[in-house]
Amino acid sequence: MGYDDVTSQEVSDTNSLLLNFYVRSILDRQKNNKPTRIIIQLNDGTKEELIPKNKYNELIVSDTLSALMISQLADNPKLWTVFEELFSFKGLKINMSTIFKYLDTKDIKSIKVIDLILLALEKNQIFIGYILQDKLHLNPPKSKEIIIDLSLEIVYIS
Numbered sequence: 001m002g003y004d005d006v007t008s009q010e011v012s013d014t015n016s017l018l019l020n021f022y023v024r025s026i027l028d029r030q031k032n033n034k035p036t037r038i039i040i041q042l043n044d045g046t047k048e049e050l051i052p053k054n055k056y057n058e059l060i061v062s063d064t065l066s067a068l069m070i071s072q073l074a075d076n077p078k079l080w081t082v083f084e085e086l087f088s089f090k091g092l093k094i095n096m097s098t099i100f101k102y103l104d105t106k107d108i109k110s111i112k113v114i115d116l117i118l119l120a121l122e123k124n125q126i127f128i129g130y131i132l133q134d135k136l137h138l139n140p141p142k143s144k145e146i147i148i149d150l151s152l153e154i155v156y157i158s
Contacts, residue, residue, distance in 0.1 A: 009043035012043055013042050016040050016041060016042060017040075017050060020038060020051065024038065041066075069083060086157070092157050092158060093157070093158065094155065094156070094157055095125075095156055095157075095158060096153045096154060096155045097154055098152070098153050098154075099148060099153065102116075102119040102120075102123075102154065103119065105148050108148055109147065109148060110146060110147050111145070111146055112143065112144065112145050113127075113140045113141065113145075113146065114143070116130060116146075116154055119154070120154055120156045123158075125156035125157065125158045126156055126157040126158070127156050128155050128157060130146065130152060130153060130155060131151070131152070131153040131155060132146060132147075132149070132152050132153075133149070133151050134151065136155070138155070
């Protein structure tokens with residue numbers, strides 16, 4: 001959408017955001033009850049917060065995500081089926097939930113990653129990482145001990 005090979009990344013992202021708004025307004029006026037998914041490419045992933053959450057389940061694709069996927073597929077082509085499942089409309093979803101949905105942390109000051117994995121498994125979720133103080137930690141060592149605070153969230157697939 002943004003033609004980042006012709007314009008600057010900033011202009012490209014602005015065009016993508018404006019076009020997204022335009023497409024959503026058309027879909028709203030059509031009163032279409034069919035599930036519609038909008039996919040947007042942003043060069044700067046921090047602009048994702050400018051897109052309000054809604055029924056169209058936008059998927060924001062950045063150059064970083066594309067590069068990571070391509071490098072992983074080059075290394076292991078069998079991952080294609082995993083990506084296909086993750087990015088399909090009815091497929092599995094990557095989610096995050098606060099630690100408080102898993103356990104009462106009043107008396108707990110820290111927790112090991114292996115314990116987070118087990119907590120997620122109890123809810124039929126696949127633990128892939130955690131967010132602590134707005135920093136994402138993917139595939140952390142199982143023995144790593146995490147200091148619990150209000151910002152701790154579990155990232156999982158379900």
